[in-house]
Amino acid sequence: MLVRSRLGLALSVAALCLAPELAHAAPDKGKPVVQEPTTTVTPPPSGSTVRAAAEKTIDAKPAQKPGAAKRAQQGAGASSLTGAGGRPVNGPKIPDALRAQLQKQLEARIDRDVAQIRQLRAEAIGLLTTFVAETPREAREMPEAMLRLGELKWELEREQFVDRFKAWEAKPVDQRGPVPEPNFQPSRDLFARVLKDYPWFGQYDLALYIDGFLAYEQGKQDEALARFDRILKEHPNSRFVPDAHMARAEALFNGKYDYAGALAEYEKVLQHKNSELYGLAMFKSAWCLWRLGRGSEAAKRFVAVFEITDSEGKKVNAVQQKQLDELQSEALKYLVEVFTEDEKNTAQDVYGFLTKIGGDRFAGKVVRALAVQFYDQAHYDRGIEAYELLLKLEPASSDAGKWVLAIAQGYNAVEDWPKLRATYERAVTGYTAGSAWAKTQGDPRVVADTSNEIEKQLKEHALQLHAKAQKDKTSRAEFEGAAGLYTVYLSKFSGETGAYQVQYYLAEIYFYRLDKPTDAATHYMAAARAIPNAAAEKEPLKSLRHDAIYNAIAALERVRFAELEARKKLPQGSAFQETEADKKFAEALDLYAQLYPNDPALPELFFRQGRQYYDYGVYDSAVKIWGSLLEKFPRSQYALSAGELILDSFNRAKNYENIETWARRLKTAPAFAGEANQKKLDTLIVQAVFKQGEQKSQAGDHLGAAKAYLRAAKEFPKDPRAAQACVNAELAAQKAGDHQTLKEAAQLVTGKDYRDRPESPQGAWIAATTFQSMGLFAESADFHEAIAGLSDKDHPHYQRFEHSKDAAFNAVVLRVATGEHDKAIANGNRYLQSHGSSSDADEVVFQMGKAHQNAGRNKEAADLYRRYVARSKNQDHRVQGYVLLALALVKNGEEKAADDALRSAVDIGKHRKGELGPDGKYAAARARYLEGERVLARFDAIQITGDVKQLSQRLKQKAELLKQASNVFLDVVSLGVAEWTTAALYQIGRTYETFAKALHDSPAPSGLSDADKEQYQMQIDEFVVPIEERSLDAYENGWRKAIELGIYNQWTAQMRTALGRLNAELYPPFKETGFEVRSQGPMPLPALLDGPRRGASADKPTTKPAPAPAIAPAPAPAKPGAMAPDDDEPKKSEEPKEPKEPKPPKKRAPAKAPKKGSK
Template sequence: MAQLRDVEIEIREETIEGGLEKAMASYQHFLEETPESGMTPEAIRRLADLKVEKEYGYIQGASEMAPPEREQVAPVQQVSKEKNSGGEAAGLTATPGAQESEREFEKRATAATPMATMNTAPAAKLPGGVDADLERAGALEAIELYKQLLAKYPLYQRNDQVLYQMSRAYEELGKVEDAMQVMNRIITEYPRSRYMDEVQFRRAEYFFTRSRFLDAEDAYQAIVDMGVSSSYYELALDKLGWVFYKQELYEDALHKFIAGLDYKVSVGYDFEQTSNKTEKKRIDDTFRVISLSFSNQGGAASVTDYFDRFGHRPYEAEVYSHLGEHYLTKRRYSDAASAYKAFVELNPLHRKSPHFHMRVTEIYKEGGFPKLVVEAKKEFARVYGLDAEYWQHYEMANQPKVVGYLKTNLKDLANHYHALYQDKRFVKEKAANYSDGLLWYREFLSSFPKDEESPVISYQLADLLLENESYGDAALEYERTAYDYPEHEKASEAGYAAVYAYRQHLKVVPQAQRGRVKRDTVRSSLRFVDIFPRHEKASVVLGAAADDLYEMKDFEGAVGAGRKLIADYPQADQPVLRSAWIAVAHASFDLNNYIDAEEAYSAVLRLTEGEDKSRSGFVDNLAASIYKQGEQANTLEEYRTAASHFLRIAVAAPTSKIRPTAEYEASVALITLEDWTAAGDVLVDFRKRYPEHELQPEVTNKLAYVYKEAGQLSLAAAEYERVETESSDDEVRRGALMLAAELYEEAGDTDRTLQVYRRYVEYFLRPVELALETRFKIATIYKERSENDLYLSELKAIVAIDAAADSERTDRTRYLAATSALVLAEPFYSRFSKIRIIKPIEKNMKAKQKSMKAAIDQFAKLTDYEVGETTAAATFYMAEIYYDFARALIESERPQELSALEREQYELAIEDQAYPFENKAISVHEKNLELMGIGIYNEWIDKSIHKLASLVPVRYAKAEESTGFIPRLESFRYTLPGAVPESGEMAEGEQPAEAGDSEIEGGPDA
């Protein structure tokens, strides 16, 4: 024994031929050869067991037995290819038995579970006296052995096993009722038997197949009560659920089916595993009957209610999905979708929820509900878009199917609404379809900005915007398509489309925004040409950009773009090249690059047909570029060069409208050079060549100036007269006539001078001041020519015009009128001073008085002009009138018949009468002195001073003393001696007026 420790034992399987028979023979030999002992009943039992095993095959004890497999069924056949792909995409498994009806499923799922397999070994020899079917002799022999054992050894400790095997033998013989009696005996006599769960399961199956559901319920429940230690626990739960289901106690049934699933969870079963197909089939069967139960209770709502009431489970998703698939097999599409949607609504963040949502879409598609398909896709995009909360809990890299479906979903939605927008049948929905199309296109691009499909989606989005005439947004999207993605086949077309969209936008954009859009158009155009220079439309786009740059006043940009086109696309169509040259020409002109402009305009003309209506305009532009070169030379004071440029227009652009102006400017430049001969020649030629030109008046003016400067005064004056006749501008006409008159006067041609002045006052009554000045000149000429009547006539006209001028009176008009009025008043003084008081004294006295009054009135009116010189003159003359009247009285002829006394008295009376007038004369002369106090001094004041010196030598014939400032001159009143009322009669009691009583009024400045 000790040496066995060092022996290496080789353990290997050996096939023993006839081993079962040898074992049976051994037990039989033992029973026959050995005396009865404690081992005898064990040997009998084992011998009986071996007989049963040999006959039918032997299943180990219940604790070692595994539940038998069920029938394998075909997997679900998908309704359509779309469904198959959709289910797989959603992570769903096929529903077992989808092809079999519910009745077939129920029959298969509730079929009695086979407990053993048959054995083909030959039967043992029957004991003597046993009359039985030889094919069943083994079982019968075993039963007889079991009965002998039970009878002879009632206290054998394994009699429960004996009974168990006896019941098996009866079952194999088809004696089910006998088997049930034996199993009932086990239940009664051996409640703790290790075979109790199998026995109860066999009994339950017996009752179930005979629709004795209450008995079946008790039997199955007994196994369930044993707990998970029983290998029949799961089967019992399942069959117990079916017991309730068959009685339409669906909620009770659900409790058991759910309990079965709970058990699988507890042992770590993976509901998504597919390796153990047998186990997977059992689980799918359970989910199917659960689906049937919930369907009978009201569908998805009952599922939600169940888990709310009895607690949620980790496999709820499978419950909802199997229910959905159950409905789908029955083409109950709405219910199928509702099942999936119910779970999604309750568990939007569950890992499987997006897959369920995908399945909803596929169900609607399979059912032929396009509107619901669209709504489902929209809901999916809303709930599982990449910015949704769902992705805060999951990594996109771990959900490739969801992300892929989202991408496809967004593209489908965008294309769907785009197609509806284009469909003329949906005009009323056009705006809504447009908005939805935009939404989903943009959602795709924001979610998958770098996806390989994004350029195409971006292009389609831009197309939609363009179709809706949203040109600005379309242009931006086309630009993104063209430039924001790696190179792709749509890039160049998108770049060109962007330019097109911008140009369409320009046609409709409000004026206030045109500048911005124009800049965007140019920017996009130049970018397009830079990136896609070989595009067939590149030259056209570049040409249009050059035009735009010019219109935007980006002249340097216009020149650059135009010259780039000319240099890079020399083979472009002639209209395109011509347009580029036009842009270069115009922009160069506006940049003051007139030499370049001249070159460009010359190129434009070479590319312009002779009958082209625009040709004349470009001829003018060419002339203008040369003209501007002349102006630049003028600015630099290079007048000879300027004249040359102006004059060469006649050669470069002879038909240009600007040619006359240029030749005129040439004359101006020559005048500046004081080249009077050349200037005159150009002007004379201009007058002949362009007789109707608007510059003819200016030419006349210039010729007049040229002749004047050349010393040809009469010719100059004649030109100024022509200026007056040609011009419609009164200011020009006035000036021309004045110049003409002055030139004639300077040339000594008085007649022509007077003739021009007369024309002036005839044509130009206003301004009054200038008209009176001219009339005064006319009067002066008449005076110099001693044409006194005409002279006085002009003076009277001056006075009258000033008097009627009202608000147009000026200081100058008053002065001229006052001066003229003074001349007109002086004859009154002359006539007055010539009248002597001689016989007939009374007659001459009245004549003297009348003349005196008339003269005083005339000179008093002069004070109204408020002109210092004429006021002083009037004051002087009025003083002289008083003094003359005094002297006339004293020197008057005396009556001859007076006596000496009378004569003496007469002389005294005369002196008394003369003295007040002499005093008045002094007083009035002193008024002139007061004018000096307000800053007025002239010859008339000087005369008054000299007169006062002779009249009052004591006071005035001495050194001058200041009397201080006199703020104003008081009014004065003079009366004529002997003045009587106009009726010639004196009122009663009235005395003859004293000298000075007659009123002669003067204003404050008199």
């Protein structure tokens, strides 16, 4: 009984060590199990018209887990070794047929024995239970009966636990509950009664040992150690003393990591050399020594196991070497057993230990054996770690690909589908032809064989998982896992023979199980295309290809049905675009028609599918399908109806580009060969082009709209809407900012083909005002001139055009602005001839004067300016006219008349100041400034050198003129115009400074002695110093005034430079202090064409937005007395004037087209 108990204990240890590893893939028992969504076959929609072929059943055997065959062999009673004592069995080989027959007989015998054992065990449990219940407590046989009954119940629970675990494991991963656990409590209750009530029992130590072992298995380590401590204390001579010390050592080693304490216990086990635990204690003591840092001692103990094979292997003959190899193999197995016994030991731990003791030369062999052993024990997670370590140790090994496949087998065994897929992705990218690993292999056959093995195993696992999912029926995770494996396979082996089958199976999962009809259709179509045409002529591939395409159509119809139903819920009038499903559906239909052109159901199928789109308002797709029907089956009974519906769809559809394209194509279709249909199509093309323009314009694609309208106008010039198309093209190009297209359309609408159309003047006006607002004055003037030139009785639409006079006016202004003087004058004469009595005639006269002046014809300019200032009512414009008149007269040599013109401008500025706006005040201040310059011109004309007797008179004259100029410039300051205020202040200081310098640098009269010369120079210096002081005062006052007004321009810069020159101590030069003065106005520059207008009062808006530029101020020239030639020809040194606020346009144009001067 004792022997049987010990044997049962050993078997239970193996079973319980195996159970946790088998259960590691199960959910945590302490957490609620999350049920994944189940999967069912997705039915077709109720409105479906295509019935897909039934789902195909996968015929694949379940995958065998790694090590399963070996575990079955060991469970049948076979030793893991090859013979008694671990020695290989030598002798004649049993034939395979006989071996199979004997195996069946042996299995039958085992089944009978197991059944008999169960029967006998049940009888024994019943008898012992009755004995314990009926026998007095004091009976001598009672403790032994309880002990035996506890052992039998222990064996029964072990067996029932295995059955429960198998049932749990058979369920899909996502449907398993908590992992089952063994219940040893009934046995322990019996052992507890023995230990409590029968201390005199002869096998009391056995009861302590078994109860301690079961307590350990229940996780009650403290109770277990208490039992083993009692064995050592109360039964020091018990045969279980080594076991008790081993248990204590293991608790210290694994639970508390007390390696010193564990080593002491292992040493006590080693005192029992005949114990079965002696070898294990030797290994574990070595581990303790290693953990304690006593590496040399650990190495000695560990290497002692291998020292025979390691030391004597070099001294023996071949026969002895063979025996040593066998012994080394056994030692390796034993070493692996030791490493795998501790679940905390990983392959990396083993490798680190072997490296530490100098055994790294056989580390690869140990890790290989360790990986195999882990798999044999169903410790798949630790086996995976071992194979991963092998890949790190020997990444270029020819077996590396096999190790990756072994990792995949492990994940497949634990049913971790995401990691299984990731492992295969790693395999196909890293261990096939072209990978970095493949480049390290010297033999290409290794790469080819590995690739073949990967392809084979990946396909097998995918098929097996697919078959399992179909068998389990409700596990979505399994179908997703199978789909993932198929996807990985196709990513690398899509070109393999038979890959079309994988495409088909993947499509089946997407279609029937995962509700991904779009993906399903993609793979159905790929399968159909991949089947060779020759093979598709015969079964079963003939049906497979047909089913693949038909199922693709069914899948896409399901998607389309859902999309069309969703479109019903959209607001009325929503634009429907062709979806990806629509495109794929048409592609599938085309392929089906290509492969099965004689199928009589095809025309009806095409027509019905197009009609479905039509009924839902998706006209583009309907037209596309019906177009294919007309092309493929032009004489079908459905062709006429399809053609009529296409024409109707053209009127309803919104994709007008597609309408135009198909209308042109249908002109060659037999169904539309009739004259009436041809005319309908021509009309439809024109309508489509116009609609394209409207649609693009509404969508913001103004450039596309402009191109479409322009194309219609060019292609169909006789169409009544052609001229309007030109106008529309201009408006769209205007919004798009494409002036080239706008110009092209405007030239077309003003050309001979369209100038007599009522839309032509509006088209010319749009181009003119648009180019004007863009600053393209020359182009704008061209179209203003075109309007003005066509405004005669031969062109009544232009003559009656509301903006014909505005165009004539703007033509003058724009030609002046662009410097085309002769054209400006010609336009002006035309305007005066047609509109001489209008209120804008004076403005035209003014512009003509500027054109003459800019062209150098100052006399003609002066005449026109005199006419202008005499007739103009606007005081601002009169002041500006007088200034320009003065400039023209100066160039013409009429000095007195120029002075009179300037005086008139100044008088208006002083006496009618309340009537002037900013432009008038600016011009008046400039006029006064120019008067001051003319005084300075006379001042400079008087030379200091000359007759000494008249020197005093000359100096007196210069002083008077200097004073007069200063008064004039101070008068400029009083007018309050910032630009000319700073200019005047600068001129005052500059004039004094130049006068003082001229005096100081003037040579002494000839004939004077040296003493007289010195006296003369002293008198000159006495006269110069006050003048220099006045110059400095003027500069300082001007600088402070500029700072006060916030004006920074060329005048303030020159004043600051002069201050630095005259008093560097107080005003160091800016550049030396890191500063620089630059011109800057306080407000932004005015708009290009928003200038002063003549012929209207200043307090009222102008009647036309003419682009006449404002009169620009001219700063003082370098040479005093010179006058700026013209506003339109500023000097390079001229700085920007103080800007004015832009004026509003004089006329508002209708909403349809922009007006003159508008922006």
